[in-house]
Amino acid sequence: MKIKSLLIANRGEIAIRIIRTARKMGIRTYVIKTIKEPSAWYLEEADEIIDFSESFDDSLPEFLDIERIIASTKKHKVDAIHPGYGFLAENPDFARRCEEEKIVFIGPSHDAIYRMGHKTIAKELARKHNVPLLGGSPGSVANAEEARKIANEIGYPVILKAAAGGGGRGMRVVEKEKDIERMFTLATNEAEKAFNNPDVFIERFVREPRHIEFQILADQHGNVVHLGERECSVQRKHQKLLEESPSPALDQKLRNKMGEAAINIAKAVNYYSAGTVEFLLDEDKSFTFMEMNTRIQVEHPVTEMVTGIDLIEQMILIAEGKKLAFAQKDIKLNGWAIEWRINAEDVQSGFSPSLGTIEKISWAENEHIRVDTGVRDGSVITPYYDSMIAKLIVHAETREKALQQSSMAIRKFWIKGTKTTLAFCRAVLQNSNFRKGKFNTSFISKELKIHYHNEPDEVMLAAFFATYDYARGIHQFEEKPLKIDKSKKIAPWVSNKRLR
Amino acid sequence: MARISKKKKSTKLIALSTTNKAYEFKKPLELKIKYQGKEVEIRLHEDPDGFSYIVWKNKKYMLDIIEKNQNRYTIMVNGVWHSFTVETPISLKRRRYLEEKGDSSSSVVIEAPMPGKIIDILVEEGSEIKEGEPIIILEAMKMQNEISSHVTGVVKSVEVKKNDSVMKDDVLIEIQKG
Numbered sequence: 001m002k003i004k005s006l007l008i009a010n011r012g013e014i015a016i017r018i019i020r021t022a023r024k025m026g027i028r029t030y031v032i033k034t035i036k037e038p039s040a041w042y043l044e045e046a047d048e049i050i051d052f053s054e055s056f057d058d059s060l061p062e063f064l065d066i067e068r069i070i071a072s073t074k075k076h077k078v079d080a081i082h083p084g085y086g087f088l089a090e091n092p093d094f095a096r097r098c099e100e101e102k103i104v105f106i107g108p109s110h111d112a113i114y115r116m117g118h119k120t121i122a123k124e125l126a127r128k129h130n131v132p133l134l135g136g137s138p139g140s141v142a143n144a145e146e147a148r149k150i151a152n153e154i155g156y157p158v159i160l161k162a163a164a165g166g167g168g169r170g171m172r173v174v175e176k177e178k179d180i181e182r183m184f185t186l187a188t189n190e191a192e193k194a195f196n197n198p199d200v201f202i203e204r205f206v207r208e209p210r211h212i213e214f215q216i217l218a219d220q221h222g223n224v225v226h227l228g229e230r231e232c233s234v235q236r237k238h239q240k241l242l243e244e245s246p247s248p249a250l251d252q253k254l255r256n257k258m259g260e261a262a263i264n265i266a267k268a269v270n271y272y273s274a275g276t277v278e279f280l281l282d283e284d285k286s287f288t289f290m291e292m293n294t295r296i297q298v299e300h301p302v303t304e305m306v307t308g309i310d311l312i313e314q315m316i317l318i319a320e321g322k323k324l325a326f327a328q329k330d331i332k333l334n335g336w337a338i339e340w341r342i343n344a345e346d347v348q349s350g351f352s353p354s355l356g357t358i359e360k361i362s363w364a365e366n367e368h369i370r371v372d373t374g375v376r377d378g379s380v381i382t383p384y385y386d387s388m389i390a391k392l393i394v395h396a397e398t399r400e401k402a403l404q405q406s407s408m409a410i411r412k413f414w415i416k417g418t419k420t421t422l423a424f425c426r427a428v429l430q431n432s433n434f435r436k437g438k439f440n441t442s443f444i445s446k447e448l449k450i451h452y453h454n455e456p457d458e459v460m461l462a463a464f465f466a467t468y469d470y471a472r473g474i475h476q477f478e479e480k481p482l483k484i485d486k487s488k489k490i491a492p493w494v495s496n497k498r499l500r
Numbered sequence: 501m502a503r504i505s506k507k508k509k510s511t512k513l514i515a516l517s518t519t520n521k522a523y524e525f526k527k528p529l530e531l532k533i534k535y536q537g538k539e540v541e542i543r544l545h546e547d548p549d550g551f552s553y554i555v556w557k558n559k560k561y562m563l564d565i566i567e568k569n570q571n572r573y574t575i576m577v578n579g580v581w582h583s584f585t586v587e588t589p590i591s592l593k594r595r596r597y598l599e600e601k602g603d604s605s606s607s608v609v610i611e612a613p614m615p616g617k618i619i620d621i622l623v624e625e626g627s628e629i630k631e632g633e634p635i636i637i638l639e640a641m642k643m644q645n646e647i648s649s650h651v652t653g654v655v656k657s658v659e660v661k662k663n664d665s666v667m668k669d670d671v672l673i674e675i676q677k678g
Contacts (some may be wrong), residue, residue: 349613355615416562417564419566419576422580423580459521459577461577462584466584480560
């Protein structure tokens with residue numbers, strides 16, 4: 001069936017990303033307007049807006065309201081829904097409801113989502129298909145006491161993970177027995193909040209692995225290919241901060257082996273659509289299966305850059321029932337791509353969220369640079385959604401050249417009005433082990449003692465500017481008293497345009 | 501503002517960083533300063549598209565005022581912020597004197613580092629706590645964050661309740677240092 005119209009049950013950069021491909025394919029796009037972001041950019045990019053902004057029900061946020069989204073899709077006679085990532089992307093009930101209502105869900109079957117989403121079922125499937133696994137609880141853990149018992153058996157440190165989880169939420173590492181009760185409560189609360197399911201399970205915690213994931217594409221006719229790996233080891237509290245493809249840790253032999261394991265996992269659930277199989281890679285190059293994400297990932301652009309394949313387009317074609325137009329031997333990894341996540345966070349205060357208005361945003365443009373963003377001048381960063389505001393993707397022939405281009409692109413990526421993780425990106429780029437490709441998931445906590453980078457001159461210039469602005473204020477007061485509205489943000493040179 | 505009279509005008513201003521480093525600049529402030537023994541020109545620019553930046557030794561430095569309140573400044577240069585108080589030689593002397601005297605002063609407040617909702621309070625009035633110990637769980641941006649104490653002492657008062665919504669910098673807990 002040819003998809004002619006498509007509702008995007010998402011917001012921000014991914015909504016705009018999906019619209020871009022849909023437009024190219026001649027598909028009409030619908031998006032949802034919420035009261036939380038009534039003038040967001042993605043609304044303007046879409047062909048049609050479905051207005052959810054008249055009601056504000058915080059107990060059931062708009063992008064999680066399955067029945068309302070389904071009803072709107074039917075009312076507007078829209079063919080398909082793309083869930084993006086997060087929200088309902090990995091909710092099997094949503095995919096099932098779409099199937100029941102004859103709406104094309106641009107993603108895998110509800111059965112595949114359910115089985116891969118349930119980590120204990122997924123692990124069992126991996127075991128059956130001879131994919132290596134970590135030790136831990138066979139199923140979810142009933143209470144803190146049971147957690148303590150299992151942890152004592154497999155030995156500390158252990159990791160508690162939400163059974164329905166992903167993206168670092170509902171995940172806690174426990175170093176010592178005395179912390180297990182508190183951490184169990186934190187993990188279950190967070191799992192309940194984030195996924196509506198408090199179940200957690202326990203695994204042995206590998207302290208310094210690499211996090212390597214494989215991009216999969218599978219059609220509804222049993223054809224499965226992998227598009228190489230993504231290196232996602234640079235994480236803070238299990239949140240990815242940058243990703244690259246390929247990984248400096250893999251050679252072609254290991255790539256083939258892990259890619260094959262990933263394909264086997266996908267085949268085990270008759271998977272179709274785009275998906276990602278995550279592995280931990282130990283120093284000795286042994287790998288274990290972690291989980292499969294049954295959605296498009298935030299970091300999908302690095303794969304697109306090195307393979308030249310539009311993953312959103314493939315998802316739509318697969319949902320239409322088309323066969324993959326390429327086989328494994330046709331997939332070539334070309335050059336090196338790195339994605340830098342730009343979050344509205346205060347790196348200097350423990351990455352705490354930084355709300356506010358993006359007064360100005362700009363970046364350098366050339367053939368190496370791609371920017372996926374959902375914000376523009378004047379966009380408001382609200383506390384309702386995650387803090388990611390842009391992704392800077394750099395693609396070059398080699399890793400070294402990609403790093404060089406990154407330095408330039410990060411220096412020229414200017415955002416005024418909020419604090420961002422760009423300061424962190426600079427710190428990573430300065431690190432010699434990162435540059436050499438020698439790092440793992442402990443990189444930030446062990447290697448990167450200071451999470452931001454500045455040059456000595458910059459502190460002096462900041463000091464100078466503070467003093468200069470202060471002196472100018474005093475001067476103005478002495479010449480002619482000025483009324484200053486303190487609540488208004490003052491642009492640095494508002495009253496002194498003749499400066500050059 | 502009235503206390504700044506022309507008669508007492510001093511010859512320099514000092515930007516004092518939060519790490520107690522002092523940057524001195526001669527008054528009146530000019531866009532040429534002495535730095536590491538050399539006279540260097542600082543050029544201030546405003547792009548037509550609204551960015552402000554400094555040109556210093558032929559390099560651009562993106563500039564933003566994050567906070568400005570009387571003599572307190574937070575200035576962001578190339579994405580990293582720096583806080584200063586701008587002092588005169590006299591106010592700096594007074595400040596240093598007060599700091600020496602006041603350091604042993606007794607109580608400290610723990611503020612919310614970000615807006616969010618109080619999920620749990622792990623201490624009560626009278627609880628003894630150690631530096632680094634978690635005291636409150638605050639949910640913000642879909643994450644549960646442990647707020648810990650940066651001092652050792654006894655909880656003097658708890659200013660929030662479970663399920664309260666708090667703004668950034670709201671006082672959560674007061675601790676008697678000990």
